[in-house]
Amino acid sequence: MQYRPAWWLPDPHTMTMWGKFFRKADLPDLQLTRLPTPDGDELALVSAGDHGPGPVMLLVHGLEGGVNSHYAGGILNLAVQSGWRARMLIFRTCDGRMNKARRTYHSGETTDLDLVVRHLVGEFPGQPVGMVGVSLGGNVLLKWLGEKGDTVPTEVVAAMAISTPFDLARSSRAIDRGFARLYQWNFLRTLKAKARLKLRQHRDVCSLESLDAARTMWEFDDAFTAPLHQFADAEDYYRRSSSVGFLAGIRRPTLLLSAHDDPFYPRGLLRDVEAACASNPLLQTEFHERGGHVGFVEGTPWKPEYYVESRIQAFLGRHLGDPGVLRTAG
Secondary structure, three states: OOOOOOOOOOOHHHHHHHHHHHOOOOOOOOEEEEEEOOOOOEEEEEEEOOOOOOOEEEEEOOOOOOOOOOOHHHHHHHHHHOOOEEEEEEOOOOOOOOOOOOOOOOOOOOHHHHHHHHHHHHHOOOOOEEEEEEOHHHHHHHHHHHHHHHHOOOOEEEEEEEOOOOOHHHHHHHOOOHHHHHHHHHHHHHHHHHHHHHHHHOOOOOOHHHHHHOOOHHHHHHHHHHHHOOOOOHHHHHHHHOHHHOHHHOOOOEEEEEEOOOOOOOOOHHHHHHHHHOOOOOEEEEEEOOOOOOOOEEEOOOOEEEHHHHHHHHHHHHHHOOOOOOOOOO
């Protein structure tokens, strides 16, 4: 497939922000299921497209995302129109509620994704599952695939990761420079508000003073994310959670779609990712010069098109096959 970046979005920031500010939300009819977790909490799982037998597409959203993320409606509608059962994991605290358990979610937390995948495999035995992770969700997805390796359920046939922050430390530094600080400010605004609510539940997580003093993602993760999830500090959290360290273990066909001008990346990151992928023939890299962060807009201002969706349809469609055919697991 050929990607033609929109000429009217000439820089990475306009490409990144177009969807958030100008794309009309157009969600299919959705249903919400709450799945109990082993630690006494709940996970929100959104469903659409259950009109008959068919393969499953599971979407994993980005940092502070959810059903209102600018890409969610397009991807979920694409799945429904393709005859797939659409599912979307909503991370803890991203469903409009503060979760009960001591922990929240983070870039390297994979147990919730594992629980949802195994739930879907049990619900639809023999049906192929394709997975899509966006931004933070891409990191979680790739890390899970690499951790599980050959033990990933056989129903999972392919995956696609979009605008993944492969190296969390380097991405954290990149978002603290220049115009990208605007994205950092927006994330910190909601993350710090949630962290204060979590401190009301568990006052010993961290000091309110250190949380209030955090002005960067690194400082926030050092003050809150790391101690809450038993990491020594932000550097330890980033090192142990970055998906670049798990790529060699992936045992399913996986497409990595990113742009060199992604404002969440330092220049040169994707060249290092390509080197890390070189020894794994199941990994396919598609790294464009332009695209921004989860942008990849094409077409005209009057009729914009979104390459991410057509690429998902083409790549996962090859692996999910005819939606009317029930497959036998094993």
